[in-house]
Amino acid sequence: MDIAADKDQITDTSILNDAFARKKPIKVSTKVNIADLDELKDYQLRKRTEYESYLKRNRLDMGQWIRYALFEIEQHDIRRARSIFERALLVDTSYIPLWIRYIDSELKLKYINHARNLLDRAVSTLPRVDKLWYKYLFVEESLENWDVVRSLYNKWTSLEPGTNAWNSYVEFEIRQNQWDNVRRIYSRYVNIFPETTDIWFKWIKFETVYGSTTTTRQVYSLAVDSLISHENSLAKATNFQENLLDLIISFANWEASKQELERAKAIFNVAIEKWPNNTILKNALLNFDKRYGDNLTINGNILLKRKSNYEKILLGMPRDYDTWWIYLDLMEENFPSEFLVSVEKATDIANKPLIIPKSKIDIAWQRYLFLWIRHLTYIELQLNDIDHCRQLYNKLIDDIIPHSNFTYNKIWIMFAHFEIRQENIPRARQILGKCIGLCPSDEIFQEYINIEIKLKEFDRVRTLYEKFIEFKSNDISTWFTYAQLEENLGDEDRARGIFKIMLNPDVMNFSLDVRKEVMEKFITFETDAEEYNNGRALYRDYLKLTNYSVEVWISYAMYECSVPTEEQLSALSEANENLADDEEIQFEPAEVNFDKGREVYEEALTYFKTHNDPFGRIKMLEALQEFENKFGNETTQDTVTKRMPIKKISHVLINGVETERVDYVFPDDSETSEPIAEPQSKVPKFLAMANKWKQQQNK
Numbered sequence: 001m002d003i004a005a006d007k008d009q010i011t012d013t014s015i016l017n018d019a020f021a022r023k024k025p026i027k028v029s030t031k032v033n034i035a036d037l038d039e040l041k042d043y044q045l046r047k048r049t050e051y052e053s054y055l056k057r058n059r060l061d062m063g064q065w066i067r068y069a070l071f072e073i074e075q076h077d078i079r080r081a082r083s084i085f086e087r088a089l090l091v092d093t094s095y096i097p098l099w100i101r102y103i104d105s106e107l108k109l110k111y112i113n114h115a116r117n118l119l120d121r122a123v124s125t126l127p128r129v130d131k132l133w134y135k136y137l138f139v140e141e142s143l144e145n146w147d148v149v150r151s152l153y154n155k156w157t158s159l160e161p162g163t164n165a166w167n168s169y170v171e172f173e174i175r176q177n178q179w180d181n182v183r184r185i186y187s188r189y190v191n192i193f194p195e196t197t198d199i200w201f202k203w204i205k206f207e208t209v210y211g212s213t214t215t216t217r218q219v220y221s222l223a224v225d226s227l228i229s230h231e232n233s234l235a236k237a238t239n240f241q242e243n244l245l246d247l248i249i250s251f252a253n254w255e256a257s258k259q260e261l262e263r264a265k266a267i268f269n270v271a272i273e274k275w276p277n278n279t280i281l282k283n284a285l286l287n288f289d290k291r292y293g294d295n296l297t298i299n300g301n302i303l304l305k306r307k308s309n310y311e312k313i314l315l316g317m318p319r320d321y322d323t324w325w326i327y328l329d330l331m332e333e334n335f336p337s338e339f340l341v342s343v344e345k346a347t348d349i350a351n352k353p354l355i356i357p358k359s360k361i362d363i364a365w366q367r368y369l370f371l372w373i374r375h376l377t378y379i380e381l382q383l384n385d386i387d388h389c390r391q392l393y394n395k396l397i398d399d400i401i402p403h404s405n406f407t408y409n410k411i412w413i414m415f416a417h418f419e420i421r422q423e424n425i426p427r428a429r430q431i432l433g434k435c436i437g438l439c440p441s442d443e444i445f446q447e448y449i450n451i452e453i454k455l456k457e458f459d460r461v462r463t464l465y466e467k468f469i470e471f472k473s474n475d476i477s478t479w480f481t482y483a484q485l486e487e488n489l490g491d492e493d494r495a496r497g498i499f500k501i502m503l504n505p506d507v508m509n510f511s512l513d514v515r516k517e518v519m520e521k522f523i524t525f526e527t528d529a530e531e532y533n534n535g536r537a538l539y540r541d542y543l544k545l546t547n548y549s550v551e552v553w554i555s556y557a558m559y560e561c562s563v564p565t566e567e568q569l570s571a572l573s574e575a576n577e578n579l580a581d582d583e584e585i586q587f588e589p590a591e592v593n594f595d596k597g598r599e600v601y602e603e604a605l606t607y608f609k610t611h612n613d614p615f616g617r618i619k620m621l622e623a624l625q626e627f628e629n630k631f632g633n634e635t636t637q638d639t640v641t642k643r644m645p646i647k648k649i650s651h652v653l654i655n656g657v658e659t660e661r662v663d664y665v666f667p668d669d670s671e672t673s674e675p676i677a678e679p680q681s682k683v684p685k686f687l688a689m690a691n692k693w694k695q696q697q698n699k
Helices: 002-008 012-022 037-057 062-074 078-091 096-108 112-125 130-142 146-157 163-175 179-192 197-210 213-229 240-257 261-274 279-292 298-316 321-334 336-346 363-382 386-400 409-421 425-438 442-454 458-471 476-488 492-503 512-528 532-545 550-562 566-577 591-610 614-631 634-643 685-698
Strands: 646-654 657-665
Touching: 037 062, 062 078, 062 096, 078 096, 096 112, 096 130, 112 130, 130 146, 130 163, 146 163, 146 179, 163 179, 163 197, 179 197, 179 213, 197 213, 197 240, 213 240, 240 261, 240 279, 261 279, 298 321, 321 336, 321 363, 336 363, 363 386, 363 409, 386 409, 409 425, 409 442, 425 442, 425 458, 442 458, 458 476, 476 492, 476 512, 492 512, 512 532, 532 550, 532 566, 550 591, 550 614, 591 614, 614 634
Parallel strands: none
Antiparallel strands: 646 657
16 A cells, blocks of 8 residues: 555656656757848848837837837837937837947947937936936946036935945045035935934045044034924934934044043033933943053953063064064054154164065065065055155155065055056156066066056057066966057057967077967957958968877868958958948858868878878868768769778788788778878787797697
8 A cells, every 4th residue: 555655656757767767858949041131131120120110019018119129220220229218218118128228339339429419318208217327427427527526416416315325425525526515415415314423424524534623623513403493303314313412423533532531521521411321322422441441440451561572572582473463453442642762673684583484475575575564554644644654655665675685576666656647657667667677577567567558658568568578588478468458459460460470490499389379369360351262361370380280280271261361351241341431241152262261271192192191181171071971962972972981801811810900991092002001909919929939830
């Protein structure tokens, strides 16, 4: 009974097997090969009819509208595409992806004014959709229309949108270094969101970085007064009182950090008078007293004791960099006013490692330089003292790091980027150039090249690549990136010259495998440049380089099939000249191209026949047969089949031992020619001697 029940029970395996058994086979999509203009028009008409008939049945399918429009763009018919997009907008003007696809299509085709008009329509039609505003702003900012961007932000913020719009506006004005505009934005921002303390904190952070002590204090005072004045109306807001108290505590701590201890104490006292039973305020005041009071409390004594212990340890072991790092964390968190003095002591030149390393990697030096990085970032980002930061960089580079034995690329790169942030590009170049002169490395060269490419100083980039190649001439990737740069810049002669230098054995002594890789890249370059005759000549050199390898012969034949002849190229150019700018006829291989490929196969077969290489002939015939099966007709396929060699097996005696011999007879050869024998297997010497001994015994 149990066995029968188990057989009838439905399991997950049986369900899956049944589902797979009922699965219908997927129909393979038909591949459309368009041979001429009439077939292209028929194809376009058929596709348009399919789209239109479908949309008549389901006009609300916006995805189909988009696919229809993108199809017309692929056909380079932008007018039809625009018409389809406009029809779709009449159906559903609130479908955001439709607007985005429409705008992106215009931008990709570089119809900037049309895209701008669409964006203006979009934000006017759907003013509450942030994505459209961001799209509009991104386009205008990319075009560096700063006034237009500012007017768009004003228009957007007049609608009182969410916080993201305001934050984006503030970040824009900061990028433009318009500090007064930022303050005006924040003054409007906080009026719309008076209960959000995060906005006040952002304004305060802005003033601490770009403002002064006076402006920061004014914003703090304005924030506290505004929130207290709205306390009755905003009391029901979530965590309003906690956020207000955080702001007050932050205000007091900031005053304390500026050594305005009386002001900070007064702020705490006023707050406690208003909220006498609030534990958050009491704890904050207690911490304040521990830090800035008479230092008699337990926590205050603990911090001072820790500070004193670390200082004693560092006095005896000034090169204990891990302890220095912990000590600096303590000072930055609990004694911020003394942090600058502490970090200057940590990076003192007397604390550098005594042993100059012999290799480029040394843990002690790296830890010491990490302290310098902390010092430099604090001076630049926290104190904003640019001149002093530059002096420290120069001191570190010139007096401390022993570049002849050890260097740290990150320091050089940080120094260069520091000068770039100060808009001092020549100085950044001097820094990186000095590094290349003293201690060149791949990382420095790559960073310098990337900077010059971003600045579009391509003559300097070429010079750097030449220096890079002199420094590391055997690095093939550097050569390739240099050639790719010239190709991207449109200087084909320079790129071609680079490849020729790489292939010249008198100049560069690359291995055979590397030269093969270079040759393949060179052929690809000439093909992309439509210099097909140069590609054919390179294939001839490639054959010589590989000693006429079968694989290269086959690759050469397929190359001839895939590129146009001179007559085809000329006709294709004339045809494209008569078309519109957004239209182009693509090359399709014809029978003449396949004949060119067959000529290469025949030349290869002749070569292997001349050099008595039957196995090369066999491989070429097999490749030719595969080629004819794909591109030929019944006649050519039968011809190749008849040319295939006949394998004949015979038995011969070698040293008295019977072995098997395999011969190949090619129908292309004359009947009088001797068959080509397959290499015979070697008979073991022991068996031959045994057979000879047996014959002697029989005598």
